[in-house]
Amino acid sequence: MEAKERAAEERVIVALDVDNLSEALELASKLKPYIWGVKVGLQLLTVVGAPKAVSALKQLGLRVFFDGKFCDIPNTVAAASKAASDLGVDMFNVHVSCGAKSLLAAAENKGNAKVLGVTVLTSLGEKGCLSIFGVRPKEKVLHFTKMALACGLDGIICSPQELEMLSLEEGFSSFLKVVPGVRPSWALKGDQKRVMTPEKAILAGADYLVIGRPITQPPKEIGGPLEAVQMINQEIDQALVKKIFKKKQAVWFYGKEKEEPHAVLTSGKHSDGYINLSLVLKSPCLSQILAAMLIKKLKRENISLKKVNAVVSSSYAAICFGYEVARQLGVDFVFTEKKEDGGQRWSERFELPSNAVLLHVEELITTLKTTQEVEKAILAFYPEAEFLKVNDKPLVAAIVYRPENLSIKGTHEIVSLIETEIHSWEPENCPLCQSGSSALKPKENWKAFFE
The missing domain is CATH 3.40.50.2020 (Rossmann fold)
Structure with missing residues (x-):
């Protein structure tokens, strides 16, 4: 757990959804100190060409997530995966829906890159998912995640709303979860349906957050891309601290149950x-x-x-x-x-x-x-x-x-x-005692606070 708690700058992937290489390079260069790397998608890859776009970004010292979303027969996926790896990309993806043989082909030809399985697009709501796959998003994401893991992929791309469900399944803890559909509270949802804030996504178990417009086109009151990415990083860091505390059971708050104890501080005061x-x-x-x-x-x-x-x-x-x-x-x-x-x-x-x-x-x-x-x-x-x-x-x-x-x-x-x-009170004025809660010294009785 501790080795995985990378800082915010090692978790944010900025989506360069632009059609101009100069604009992409200028933006990426400014954001480089604050991000893991950049995602190049179909728009930039089609207009500029994959080799040119990837090469230019790598020359800036940036990590590149190649968002080609391969979805084809095994031979084609194998060749495309090798081609992407040969470009020197750090990550690329393939639709899990293309089938197990194509996923195996991608894994066998990934080279030094990480290969991720696209599960259910975050632009699809429940109705859209039902119309395509015949089941609801969570059910399909779980099915696709098991397929991706079995076929040797390094991780998946899913909505943050499926993270909690995946955390309850055995075998997924070391499987990378790369999450689009991340929207700070101050950003517009746009065409995304299954979204979550950066803080909640990290607490739910996301390893990387793919964020585009909230950083590249933030609201005027936020400022520009630099101000936006730093606000997001601060939110992520706060979430990481909370995650550490939660994992170590280092924080306790009174849950308003009479049977639950409350804390006696070193000062003698009682606390919630x-x-x-x-x-x-x-x-x-x-x-x-x-x-x-x-x-x-x-x-x-x-x-x-x-x-x-x-x-x-x-x-x-x-x-x-x-x-x-x-x-x-x-x-x-x-x-x-x-x-x-x-x-x-x-x-x-x-x-x-x-x-x-x-x-x-x-x-x-x-x-x-x-x-x-x-x-x-x-x-x-x-x-x-x-x-x-x-x-x-x-x-x-x-x-x-x-x-x-x-x-x-x-x-x-x-x-x-x-x-x-x-909050704390003198023992004679403690409302928790008056409600029937017993007072215990925390360090000597720490487990009792979580039973």
Whole structure:
């Protein structure tokens, strides 16, 4: 699972549905840093010619998904598959409806490319699918997916609406799911029928998202293609974090059932939610992924990290994450230590340079109390140290920001991968206790929260 959690830039395939090679190259060149690669479809392939189009895009260093949708007799599909592979494409596709022998021929002649099976076009609704195949989309997609897998294909192309169904079937977990019909909430559906937002598609199990018009022709209020693709990438990254948390069962929210327990926090307060980040951060691979996402988000928000020469975190849970952020930035890492009264103190085992510019990183932020104590402890020893600021406020970066009220702005500028409200009460005022829910300490009773 962890190896598959690629960042957003490794998941977006932009559909170059244009009839002009110069326009395609200009657009692809601008988008290259933000995408896995591009899809060249029948329009560009017909007007320009496949060899010319693919060669020009490969010269830009782009990965190419050759959307030829081969659908013919086995000999023809075999020859076409070899020809596509010889062009150096990274992916190409074939209609599963052309039959098992043609699928086997494609798999045998794919070379170094990935070959994907087209199941049911996303422009087909239930009526259209029934009129062609005699069954509803989900039933046909499942049938075609089993065929594609049995014939040695690398994956399928399907609507995002079939992903959840496929996730329940055995044997499909490592089978690539390349998904068109992806529309952000701010984009028009166009001629697509079975669609889903980028976030929901990733959470449902998509490996790659094929997106055309929302990126190449976004609404005016969004801006241009660069603004659109970055908005989509941010949505995907948020979904990937949620997916990691869900897989590790690291997040719990009260489900309003009387039999369900609720959480007792370290402070003694009772809560309707709990985030157990230790279940995530014990994995070095996931720490690396989340640190990279956080750094990317800081840069995406135009926060310059060039002057930062050290990362600082509190004890104890934030240490491994703060260290990974520092490692990726190529700077030193220091941490404060927890005092007996729960506060933070500076350890004299560390030294900071006289020109220290610090990026403050935590794994989770609730009230900013610990954040302020870390800064106070460091400034007591190094009054000249500078914490990175944004909008004249000290910056603190975190995986999760979970205050009781997101609308209230505090003393710091907070950049986090996930924001969510979690509420807490003194035991005598806890409405969950009053409703009959029992209070448990989460870490000692974590499994009980998911039974």
